[in-house]
Amino acid sequence: MLSCRSLLSRTIRRKKKDPKRIKSNKNIKNVPREQELPNQQQEDEDNEEGFNLKSSAPSHTHGVQPLGNLYLNPGSVNSRNTGLGNLQTLTDELVLEILGLLDATHLGVLACVSKSFYVFSNHEPLWRNLVLDGLNGRFLYDGSWKSTYITACNPLIDFSRVLVSGLKVRDFYSDYLFQSWLCANLEMRPEWLERDNIVRKRGISVEEFVMNFEEPNKPVLLEGCLDNWPASKKWNRDYLVKLCGDVPFAVGPVEMKLEDYFKYSDQVREERPLYLFDPKFAEKVPVLGSEYEVPVYFREDLFSVLGKERPDYRWIIIGPAGSGSSFHIDPNSTSAWNAVIKGSKKWVLFPPDVVPPGVHPSPDGAEVACPVSIIEWFMNFYGASKNWKKRPIECICKAGEVIFVPNGWWHLVINLEDSIAITQNYVSRRNLLNVLDFLKKPNASELVSGTKDRINLHDKFKNAIEASFPGTIEELTLKAEEKQAQQKKVSFWDSVTDSKVGGFKFSF
């Protein structure tokens, strides 16, 4: 979470398009207040570290301000505390955790207790959980999660004429509540987007791909592979809605009709927008499966020997600007490719031996905790990347481009525009042994994903490979052992010779 200090020490402005800028590093209570700046001062501010709000950003629904503003408003009392009574000693997170145990009726009642409870009880993520947990995908988002819930439960009442949750509360200070509004309304800073250090290739042979990227397990961005995909020409919102607007797709924990999802994504303004990520899209709508083909580099697909028992392996991904995937490693130690059909995505990738800052995997690798949202990760950690010894690989993958994500690499992705993509995870000979090792781990039942029978997947897969490609595992094992022995020899030789002068190196 952003600390009070970090909120105060940075500047927050409206998007550049607005000639009037906000100077608020002294008092960010003034976020919505705009003031003219003299030219020189304006220029200085352009160079200063700061954040831009989206031009369409509304002010905070309830007027919540960051806690630091309290200290800059002498005489004001934090109505957060006065209205919470004895609960004021709890952190905001804890108060919300407790409120998360209530149903909608009790939340509604609590909102009438005090101004403070009004703000807490209207916290949108509480209502989002009530909708997602309680309505089983049967809802039409209508601008806020609270009104979505109420409208879905009371279809005969016209709530558009009733003020449901838009009252402003004076002197309510909370970093926690403020930062979730801030993250939902921030523009990506240009310097978060400009670094592009991935290797780009067009028209390379499969052998080149294997030798230079798949074998050494390095990312690459491939251009021109989607030129012949019907999807590249046809897929856009109108086409998809016509084709399958009434088909339910997996969106977070629920299924939503595609048309309803698009209506949600038109209006959404939240820190972690729901993301459509469906592994069964081609079974649900076979035309979708027929309008793209696997690029030549990724055609070896050894999990296919498992037939219907193979783990999930392909997904259609649709999301608005700001949606995306926070840091993770792909399932079952597979590699992946991700093709952007519409829109664009910012990628940040770290090699397997570098855990990204702010990410806390459990020792057994079963849990990955990245407590911050994508935008908060950029705000809190990205700036320091200039000084990191091992810099991440970064790029913007645009429509028509494919990124190769090697197994074990950490990656974070954020959509810069409304985007449509296809991704597939795969096992080839280059990572077969590594996948088998992964499936054999003692905690496979927690680690393996995308299939029901997690424990037996190793044996089933190994047997099916032996049956379809006899001798392959043995051959690959021998090769790997030879390679390891070779590397040992080289490193011993390196340790006793000076490669620059070709002579022996002695150290005493």
Ligand SMILES: O=C(O)CCC(=O)C(=O)O
């Ligand atoms: O959001 C995206 O497109 C990235 C998806 C991703 O990271 C994955 O499938 O592992």
